[in-house]
Amino acid sequence: MEPSSHDKFLLYLETTSYKFNEEGRKKLIEFAEKQMPAFLHSNGYPDFGDLYSNLELSFWNGVVTDGLPTSTDEEREYAHMVMESIKYIKGFIKFDKTANYKKLLADKIKREKQKASLKGQSAPAAHVDNSQPEEEGQPRKEGAVTQVSVTHYERNPEDRRKALERDGYECQVCHMNFVDTYGEIGKEYIEVHHLYPVCNMGENYQFDPLDPEKGLVCLCSNCHSMIHRGGHYEMIDGERKMVPMTLKELQDVYNERNKTE
Numbered sequence: 001m002e003p004s005s006h007d008k009f010l011l012y013l014e015t016t017s018y019k020f021n022e023e024g025r026k027k028l029i030e031f032a033e034k035q036m037p038a039f040l041h042s043n044g045y046p047d048f049g050d051l052y053s054n055l056e057l058s059f060w061n062g063v064v065t066d067g068l069p070t071s072t073d074e075e076r077e078y079a080h081m082v083m084e085s086i087k088y089i090k091g092f093i094k095f096d097k098t099a100n101y102k103k104l105l106a107d108k109i110k111r112e113k114q115k116a117s118l119k120g121q122s123a124p125a126a127h128v129d130n131s132q133p134e135e136e137g138q139p140r141k142e143g144a145v146t147q148v149s150v151t152h153y154e155r156n157p158e159d160r161r162k163a164l165e166r167d168g169y170e171c172q173v174c175h176m177n178f179v180d181t182y183g184e185i186g187k188e189y190i191e192v193h194h195l196y197p198v199c200n201m202g203e204n205y206q207f208d209p210l211d212p213e214k215g216l217v218c219l220c221s222n223c224h225s226m227i228h229r230g231g232h233y234e235m236i237d238g239e240r241k242m243v244p245m246t247l248k249e250l251q252d253v254y255n256e257r258n259k260t261e
Contacts, residue, residue, distance in 0.1 A: 159209035
């Protein structure tokens with residue numbers, strides 16, 4: 001009997017990855033099967049079916065992951081699981097082309113029988129699950145080289161220019177102008193924020209860059225970071241969507257904190 005795609009993916013993880021213990025494998029597969037379709041639906045792939053509906057490496061190489069917020073622990077965990085899922089799905093696709101599932105299943109049954117026969121004897125040392133980030137405060141090495149491959153969203157420079165001209169390179173929350181603060185090196189510098197999150201846009205999404213609710217706005221680096229941090233995710237119509245902090249909400253927070261007596 002041919003194993004299901006779920007069982008094949010599990011066999012792949014059991015056979016090739018020592019990074020996960022049983023609980024870690026279960027967590028990864030559960031996230032990949034339940035959350036990745038919703039992630040793809042909300043990031044320009046509305047017709048994507050279940051996790052295994054498209055097992056073409058070219059498709060997964062093109063999946064966009066840039067723009068995921070990482071301000072909170074929850075956001076960092078979600079971004080980590082998205083990247084891990086894509087990494088292991090691509091590995092599974094390559095593995096699936098040559099795998100001998102009949103032998104892999106036989107080996108798995110053999111391991112399970114051996115495990116059952118050892119039940120009641122001294123338990124082996126617990127497997128260390130490295131699928132989660134290290135705890136804060138633990139010593140770690142800095143400067144190690146890691147190669148990361150990402151795909152970024154295209155930005156329209158003409159839209160950016162329109163926002164810069166309208167706002168005059170001035171932050172629309174705290175009114176900072178970089179040239180006033182830093183002189184020549186700050187000339188014609190400011191960050192441009194999408195009031196409607198890029199991660200919610202489909203490939204053919206169209207918008208007015210000067211729209212006061214869904215367009216672009218100039219923000220200094222601090223205010224830009226805070227408006228992203230003030231957003232959150234919600235499940236909307238079965239899809240995980242970013243609910244952004246509005247410009248007015250950040251303006252109100254800033255004005256309240258910095259009002260003069």
